Amino acid sequence: MSDHVDIIIIGAGVIGLSVARALSLAGKNVLILEREKSFGMGVSSRNSEVIHAGLYFDADMLKSSLCVRGKEMLYQYAAERHIPHKRCGKLLVASSEAELPKLEQIKLNAENCGVNDLRMLSKADCSALEPDISAVAGIFSPSSGVIDSHSLMLCLLADTENSGGQVVFNTVISAIEKTAEGFKVTTNDDYSISCDILINAAGLGAMTIANMIDVLDKSHIPDLIMAKGNYFSYSAKTSFNHLVYPLPFQGGLGVHLTLDTAGGVKFGPDVKFIEHEEYTVSPSLKNDFLNSIRHYFPTVDPEKLNADYAGIRPKLSKDGLDFCIQFEKDHKIKGLINLFGIESPGLTASLAIADYIKEKI
Structure with missing residues (x-):
């Protein structure tokens, strides 16, 4: 060398x-x-291995412009190199009437960032896409997906x-x-x-x-702010075909349902701000996960939900x-x-x- x-x-x-x-x-x-x-x-x-559409960030942020641009570059590269991936789409769900204004706000923001393929969904539309999901309304993002990182x-x-x-x-x-x-x-x-x-x-x-x-x-x-995110695997047989996300909150996008490229289901991440790097997933978090998941997947089987892995996001502030x-x-x-x-x-x-x-x- x-x-x-x-x-x-x-x-x-x-x-x-x-x-x-x-x-x-x-x-x-x-x-x-x-x-x-x-x-x-x-x-x-x-991480979740998700290819994001670019819905949440302000249009003047690098996170927005580079996500929207990078998404299509990643799909093209994955196709050229035969990297396992799936443009499965994402269902973003509102669990109550009170969340509907936030849903509209996300759609408008996404369109301002150049993401113009979103579709507003009624309760019936959500059920048609994912029968096991409970939602009063939603947004469907067809360009979201997953990739084998x-x-x-x-x-x-x-x-x-x-x-x-x-x-x-x-x-x-x-x-x-x-x-x-x-x-x-x-x-x-x-x-x-x-x-x-x-x-x-x-x-x-x-x-x-x-x-x-x-x-x-x-x-x-x-300063580095370490946001630990825990994941739980789900071993029950399911019929999910799309990513399912609750509405985002401070620090993260919520405990969401993610598919891997083989169709396996996992839930996460949560957000725990930590001082020292460590990756242990405590089984004691299971009840917190179940409470979050039941907002949109009320029939989740607790016996099939198991602690899996954790990641740490290098944030610069708790607000991101x-x-x-x-x-x-x-x-x-x-x-x-x-x-x-x-x-x-x-x-x-x-x-x-x-x-x-x-x-x-």
Whole structure:
């Protein structure tokens, strides 16, 4: 391995891999450094694997524009590379008359963001789409879906390597120094490599990496708020064909019903703000999950609901600020790109985020 590359990307999650693929295909000499033993072992492997339509965010947010753009890029890429995915559609449900104004508000906001394929549903329409769901009204989003995120990342990595990019696992960064030419990155085994451009895509570790950069004013590093989301699997035989979401609330989109690409059903995530990274799912949460699920799926079988897995979203506020993607104009350091708070809809937006960064370099 050379001791100098054009670009070092720290983090081999779906964002780091997407950016590496885009820049490698553009002819750049790219090296990914990842602390874990394989790719996608953090935020990218512990989520709902949903392809979002882009309904909830303000039109002027990156979360909105990159989600709407990234959604179609992701469907196209998945089809080209035969990545398991399904454009199954999403049913967003109101459980009471009091929620109807919120439903209308979401539809109007989505249309303002360029999502014009939503359909308002009556109670009868909801029952026709999903007979086991209880709702007074709903919205159907035909462009929502699911994707196998592991297969996606495998393809992104293959494209990167086939274009000359490299990835090194089990590599912990110990220091980052600004040099006249760019940056010198030192690992915990005292190996150093230099680059012209440094891209910090370390997910939950992005703030830690940023704090290592000797010339970066620490006022540019936001606080990390870790939002743990627990998931429960559901083993009962069901007839669900669509994603089913309650109306969103502060901090998240509610405990929703998600299908995987094989048709399996899971529920989650909830939102628990935590101080330390940990992924245990307590069976004691089952009653809370049942109470949430019964609002729209009253016949859920408690015996078939079991604690499954958890993920942590790297939020920048409890209300969910926009993605924070910093370039030289933001921190005055040539060649440095920081990605902070890349939570949902980061998976959906991943290819669009990569293009956004490529266009800025």
